[in-house]
Amino acid sequence: MSTPSAGDVAPTPQPGAALLEGQIRAREQLAAEELKPDKPPFRDLWWRYLVSLVAIAFAVFPAVYIVSTAFNPNPTLSASTLLPSGFTLDNFRTILSSDQEPYLKWYANTMGIAGVTAILTVFLGALAAYAFSRFRFKGRRTGMLTLLLVQMFPLFLAFVAIYLIMLRVSDVFSHIGLNTRTGLILVYLGGVLGVNAWLMKGFFDSIPKELDESARVDGATATQIFWVVILPLGAPVLAVIGLLSFIATLNEYVLASVLLQEPDKFTLSVGLFTFVSREYGQQWGPFCAGVVMMAVPVVILFLFLQRYIAHGLTGGVKG
Numbered sequence: 001m002s003t004p005s006a007g008d009v010a011p012t013p014q015p016g017a018a019l020l021e022g023q024i025r026a027r028e029q030l031a032a033e034e035l036k037p038d039k040p041p042f043r044d045l046w047w048r049y050l051v052s053l054v055a056i057a058f059a060v061f062p063a064v065y066i067v068s069t070a071f072n073p074n075p076t077l078s079a080s081t082l083l084p085s086g087f088t089l090d091n092f093r094t095i096l097s098s099d100q101e102p103y104l105k106w107y108a109n110t111m112g113i114a115g116v117t118a119i120l121t122v123f124l125g126a127l128a129a130y131a132f133s134r135f136r137f138k139g140r141r142t143g144m145l146t147l148l149l150v151q152m153f154p155l156f157l158a159f160v161a162i163y164l165i166m167l168r169v170s171d172v173f174s175h176i177g178l179n180t181r182t183g184l185i186l187v188y189l190g191g192v193l194g195v196n197a198w199l200m201k202g203f204f205d206s207i208p209k210e211l212d213e214s215a216r217v218d219g220a221t222a223t224q225i226f227w228v229v230i231l232p233l234g235a236p237v238l239a240v241i242g243l244l245s246f247i248a249t250l251n252e253y254v255l256a257s258v259l260l261q262e263p264d265k266f267t268l269s270v271g272l273f274t275f276v277s278r279e280y281g282q283q284w285g286p287f288c289a290g291v292v293m294m295a296v297p298v299v300i301l302f303l304f305l306q307r308y309i310a311h312g313l314t315g316g317v318k319g
Contacts, residue, residue, distance in 0.1 A: 070288040091285035092293070098275075103290060105264055106271035111297060113181055113267060114249040117188045121245040122238050125193055129200030130226050134212065144201075147194035155191050156254070162187055163258060179261045187259065188249055196241050203237035204230060239308035247298055268294050 070091055072084040095103050131137075132144055163178075166187070170177020177183050207230060215225045231238070253269040260266055266274070268290065276287040302309075 066288045066291055069285055070292045072285055074285070091289035094283070095275075095286040095290045098286075101271060101275045102264060103271070106266050106268045107293070109181060109265060110250060110268040110294070113185055113188075114246050117185050117249045118242045118246040120185070120189055121192055121196055122242045124189065125196035125200050125241060126231065126234065126238060127226075128193065128197040129204050130230055132197065133201045133204040134209075134222075134225075134230075144198070147197060151194045151198075159254075159258075162255070166259060178259060179265065181260075181265060184256060184259050187255060188252070192245060192248070196245070199241060200234065200237055203234055207233050236308040239305040243301060243305055243309065246301060250294070250298065 068084045071087050071089070073086040073088045073090070095101070132140060166178040166183050168177075169183070170179070174180075175182055176186060211229050211233075212225050215229055220228065251269060252267075253273065256267045257270045257273075260270060263271070263274075272287055272290050272294075275290070276283060
């Protein structure tokens, strides 16, 4: 077999190979163009920026005003301005060192009640949502419709009934009746489990059931599937439900003001209201300082869960 010499002419590429190479290059160029963002000009989007700025200003204004009042040397409401005239920590010292208002105890009560309520809401709601999403049993549809129907009525309609029930329960079980933190947690759980179960069920329905079948082939039980498959994939909606439950419990006033009757057991919303109403027009600075400290756990929790929140609010698992 002879080897080609330097003077031999290089072989001409086949038409089919050249056509294939051209198609590959065209596809690569088309893919690169699709990756480039098609950004509209500013003249078509200016009104969106304007609406966004107005919405941001509308949402930020109350928070800025409260923070400004918390650090303002003059604690009266009439002297409060958007920007503080000075800077002081006296308002924080006043609310923390008051003998009549045990702020730190209110703070501990609120964080404990809100934290336990959020955890139990997520756990019990996830159990109910998993059962309604994955199992088929008699009365399943009726149960879901009943939960939805109950949530249509405001909790205030059952206000008197809740008070009477807690009053009777305290005669038998003193630790979960009226004027107890445990009883208040149970009332909060009963008011939100229905709607949370609905929200979680919609998210769990988007998790492919093929994952459950694969786990069963490997010998997993229903409990193991719940802990190993459903909960990790459902983390976004669990984070959203937990955060919303925590914030709602933190801000709730009506039920807490009726069911909790001793100052040492008050939550922050009840305690701060009694504080500012007792010293109306003179203690708004310490009141705002207490509100600022009250908001710190919410901000920390939001920052910790923010990578789950957008996914949990917009949709389910894609696969």
